[in-house]
Amino acid sequence: MSRMGAKNMISHSFRIAWKDLLEVFRNRMGLVLLILMPIFMMVMVGYIYPSDNSLSNVTVALVNEDVGYGGYTNASSTLIAILENANNSTDLMTLTTASSFDEVREMIQRGDVDAGIIISSDFTSSIMNGQQGTITLVTDQSNLQMSSMLQAVLQEVFDQLGTGLAQQNVQSLGVDPSNSLAVVQPYNVQTEGAIEGDFSYFDFVAPGIIAMTVMMSVMTGLPVAISEERESGTLDGMMVAPISRLSVILGKTLAQIGRGLLQGLIIIVIAVSFFGVTIHGSILLVFALLLLCVFSFVGLGIVLTSFTKDQETATMLMTTIMFPMMFLSGVFFPIEQMPWFMQTLSNVLPLTYVTGALRKVMVLGADISMITTELAILIGFGTVMIAIAVPVFKRAMTS
Amino acid sequence: MENDVMIELKNLTKKFNDFTAVDHISFDVKKSEVFGLLGPNGAGKTTIIRMLSTLTRPTEGTATIGGYDIVKQDNKVRQLIGLVSEKMIMYDRLTAKENLRFFGKLYNIPKNTLNERIGELLELVQLTKWKDSKVGTFSTGMRQRMNVVRALLNMPKVLFLDEPTLGLDPQSTVEVREFIKKINKENKTTIILTTHMMNEADRLCDRIGIIDNGQITALDTSTNLKKLVSGDDATVLKLEIPNLTKKMVTKMESLDCVKSVAQENASHIKIHATGDKAFDAIIDAVRAENAKINSIEKLQPTLEDVFLHITGREVRDKADTKIPVKHGPGHRGFRQRRRVR
Incomplete structure (x- = not known):
């Protein structure tokens, strides 16, 4: 191609991109959705996905079967007092009382309570006699996620209570009170993140949503935009003009990139200002990664465009491809949580690497040297796809 | 003579899988001629236009426009042509001016020249007032005028019009037809138009090619095509008889000079007849049946008749x-x- 031809091609592509963006900005409803969609996504996954501190208002039925020991019931009453204290001071749970295990089971079946705590009849007597006091936790198996979380939380509460009791006991054996904790619990386990500061699920999910939105705009936006023009007949208007066939696809792609990056920017702004997400790495690197994301998906988008003849097929094809990508690329759920074959599948999806790299940069503050593997894979994938896409598209355009 | 040819088709063929949409078509179109492709829907008209305007590649055969090959020199061809397709080539969300500017820029027309030309073209179709309104708000007639004007941005030597008046009201139809004539006359633009309407081809075209099943079945001037149906001595009469009976129709059909009688409604009949005495013979026969004749009209054969004659349908x-x-x-x-x- 001559230099003049190349210059014309670039200038025509910018014309087409500008026209496309003008259309996007003239479409008010579309513009609103463009901004609303990522907000919905953030809010939805951010609030629905359960986390420890998001557990609240769990209704728990308490059954005290303790008959006491020699007129004393102090072990169980202390326990209940502490539970009630926790009940009043936090909104973690709402305590109600029940009379027996059977009643608790019935209450769970009816959906009146989420779980039950049963203090055994020999609770005080066991403790007074140097035995372990038994507390039974009744859980709702139909809601596994919540019951396991509740179990963890209550386990912690009981552990603390147990530790306090053990401390008292060892003190009575003549251990120095200041050493009593070390005697009972020799290990002090502390958790600290690699990065300082509070970390929420939003921090985990925001990079994924940004990567996904940018990918969607290139992969679904492009075929839909081209098949729309094809169906309305306007594509003929461009094809009948003496312009390079490539400038059509280039222009359309530029418009989609502009749209995708704008949407990515909107999510970042929303995530930072409303959801408390902190970007620990360089913001420039974040944008460079988004551009790379566009680059690696553009080829695939063009190939798919060449094979789809109408809008309906384009949309359907996109949904089919997008859905597994969304769930398998670690956008919403950690990849490590999946079975091995899913993990293998996940490892061949380019979105996995975009999400991974973006997360490293945004959450862990990684610099460019720490994400070279991801960069190499994305550049490789993008180059191969574009090399396939150009001849395929040229052929599809002049059949 | 050679220089007079603007468009030349040689065995142009397009197959879609095992279906042949255009079947070895060959014809020439002269400079500044208006050439009509006439045929029913699905006859292959649009496919011919799409091949000539470089949007679809022929399966077989070649064609040249202004001496350039439509496949090998497609970008040269594109400089010369303008296309008004059946679908509107306009972006609804852009204004009239923005639309024209966008398409104009694709032809690398310098900014000043382009702005001037857009002004002239909008004036030509009386849309200057609406130049900053979005095309989506236009009426069908206005949109079609825009559609035609868009194809003229690069001052094409050849203009393709695919069903230019499809779906237009009678007033807009007349406007668009007048406009096509004007372009042809003033700019000496060669025009190929497709239509399924006989009267449109008859009114606009210097020559007409009749297409059926992807083949040209007849190609000539409208006058000559009509002569195919009827010799010079043929007469087509339309009679209005309020008290028309079955018996009268049978009687007329039995006359030697009458070729066919078609009853159009309760009181109107159309008679194809030959011979100089046909007129008298028919009137006499009708009179003998005590028919009251309200009106007699001598009709020219229409292209409808030509099509019927050629294809038998x-x-x-x-x-x-x-x-x-x-x-x-x-x-x-x-x-x-x-x-x-």
């Missing part, structure tokens, strides 16, 4: 029956695919 019959009979339910899909390529 009426245009409408064909359009309605061909699709399901020949291709079954798959045909719809085929057409769709052909459009989008």
